[in-house]
Each structure stands twice: as C-alpha cells, then as structure tokens.
Amino acid sequence: MIEARNLHKVYRDGAVPLPVLKGVSLAIGPGEFVAITGPSGAGKSTLLHLLAGLDLPTEGEVLWEGRALSQMTDRQRAALRNHAIGFVFQFYHLLPELTAWENVMLPGLVRPGSRDGTRRSLKEQALECLRQVGLEGRAAHRPAQLSGGELQRVAIARALINRPRVVFCDEPTGNLDSQTGERVARLLIDLQRRHGISLVLVTHEEPLAQHAVRRLVLRDGQLVQTTDQRQATSDK
Ligand SMILES: Nc1ncnc2c1ncn2[C@@H]1O[C@H](COP(=O)(O)OP(=O)(O)O)[C@@H](O)[C@H]1O
Numbered sequence: 001m002i003e004a005r006n007l008h009k010v011y012r013d014g015a016v017p018l019p020v021l022k023g024v025s026l027a028i029g030p031g032e033f034v035a036i037t038g039p040s041g042a043g044k045s046t047l048l049h050l051l052a053g054l055d056l057p058t059e060g061e062v063l064w065e066g067r068a069l070s071q072m073t074d075r076q077r078a079a080l081r082n083h084a085i086g087f088v089f090q091f092y093h094l095l096p097e098l099t100a101w102e103n104v105m106l107p108g109l110v111r112p113g114s115r116d117g118t119r120r121s122l123k124e125q126a127l128e129c130l131r132q133v134g135l136e137g138r139a140a141h142r143p144a145q146l147s148g149g150e151l152q153r154v155a156i157a158r159a160l161i162n163r164p165r166v167v168f169c170d171e172p173t174g175n176l177d178s179q180t181g182e183r184v185a186r187l188l189i190d191l192q193r194r195h196g197i198s199l200v201l202v203t204h205e206e207p208l209a210q211h212a213v214r215r216l217v218l219r220d221g222q223l224v225q226t227t228d229q230r231q232a233t234s235d236k
C-alpha cells in the first residue's frame with residue numbers, strides 16, 4: 001500500500017547540508033503493524049514525515065498505492081493526509097483552547113465535503129472516537145484539564161476520526177509513565193487489530209516494538225535491520 005524507494009533526505013537550512021536519510025526503502029501493507037526503532041537522531045521522525053507526505057524527500061520516492069507523492073499537488077497531498085492518514089505525536093499537538101471533543105472533530109471539519117448538514121453526525125462520530133479510547137466522560141475537558149495519558153488518548157481519537165487506513169505514531173508513549181504508556185500502547189494495538197488499520201510506530205519501548213509484525217531498525221539514516229516477527233506473534 002505504501003512503498004518507499006531509496007529515500008534520501010538532506011536538510012539544507014543550516015550552515016552545512018545535513019544528510020539525514022541515506023537510501024531507505026521499505027513497503028507497508030494494509031493492516032500491517034510495523035515498529036521502527038533506533039537511536040535518537042537516526043532519522044525516524046524524518047522518515048515518518050516523508051511516508052505521510054508531510055515533507056518530500058531530496059531523492060527517491062514515496063508511493064501510495066502506486067501513486068508518487070511527489071507528483072501530487074500540495075492540495076492532493078493534503079487531501080490524502082486528511083482522509084487516509086492519522087498522526088499521533090509524542091507531545092499530543094492538541095489545541096489548548098478547544099475541548100477534547102472539538103480537537104477530535106477538527107480533522108473532520110477540514111475534510112472535503114463536510115458541510116453544516118454533516119456537522120451533527122461529525123459530532124457524534126467524534127464522541128464515538130472518544131468512546132473508543134475510553135474518554136467520552138472527558139469530552140468537554142480542555143487539554144489543560146487532562147492527564148498525559150488522557151491527552152494521548154484524545155490525540156488517538158483525533159487520528160481515527162476520518163477512518164484512516166494508516167496511523168503513524170511518533171514515540172506515542174515517550175512522554176508517559178510506563179504504566180500509562182502501556183495502556184496507550186495496548187489501545188493502539190487493539191484499534192489496529194479491530195479496524196485493520198496499518199500502524200507504523202516509532203518507539204523506544206522494547207516491549208511495544210515486540211508486538212509488531214515487522215521491526216525496522218534505523219541507524220544513521222539507513223535501515224540496518226528488518227525482523228519479521230510474524231511467527232513469534234502468531235504463537236502468542
Ligand atoms: N526540519 C529540520 N531541519 C533541519 N534539521 C532537521 C530537521 N528535522 C530534523 N533534523 C535533524 O535531522 C536529524 C534526524 O532527526 P529526526 O528525524 O528527528 O531523528 P529521530 O526522530 O530519529 O530522533 C537530527 O540531527 C535533527 O537535528
């Protein structure tokens with residue numbers, strides 16, 4: 001479904017060009033759970049951004065069902081992100097002035113074709129997403145009134161609102177204590193299985209990475225290891 005071919009990324013905003021990705025190729029199938037690990041600074045976030053079309057590679061290509069992201073207009077890429085992709089970040093990225101409910105609705109509001117007539121059902125869908133992460137009772141809370149784990153669950157609900165095919169998570173438990181992190185991780189895995197969503201997850205948590213069907217290790221801008229854990233996971 002997603003294919004990355006020979007991705008290179010060089011950041012040129014500093015005094016010297018900074019090569020971050022140095023030829024990364026991979027493929028992610030529908031419903032697949034892939035974990036990406038590797039040291040800090042290895043280029044994990046950069047890779048996620050390229051796969052999600054948030055940024056373009058310096059060289060190489062990302063294909064979505066055979067369509068090259070670089071051949072799309074900014075608008076087409078934005079539309080693809082909006083309807084097919086969910087993103088969960090380490091630091092939640094929720095808007096502080098909006099309630100949990102409104103934060104979850106937001107990607108639905110910018111969805112093409114969403115008009116006043118669909119608002120009501122969008123509100124209901126957002127509440128349903130909050131229910132799926134166990135937070136319907138916090139719908140009217142603002143981010144400042146929520147704990148770290150709750151904030152991340154709101155972010156997960158927001159990632160689900162447009163029924164994405166892929167959810168990219170960038171260290172989603174990195175800012176949580178281990179117990180809360182585990183609960184959030186279990187929720188992500190459960191949602192991935194229940195909805196058949198592809199889950200591409202960057203993490204430092206070894207136990208979380210072990211749940212993945214496939215593990216990729218990124219080091220210094222290159223994939224140094226790919227482990228298929230299918231056998232291991234199906235034995236559990
Ligand atoms: N937008 C950017 N502009 C310039 N340099 C960047 C940018 N984003 C990341 N970098 C640099 O690229 C390297 C890899 O970053 P990143 O992809 O965030 O790694 P990771 O997520 O594995 O820690 C780091 O050295 C970082 O400083």
Ligand SMILES: [Mg+2]
Pocket residue numbers: 044045046170
């Ligand atoms: Mg990162």
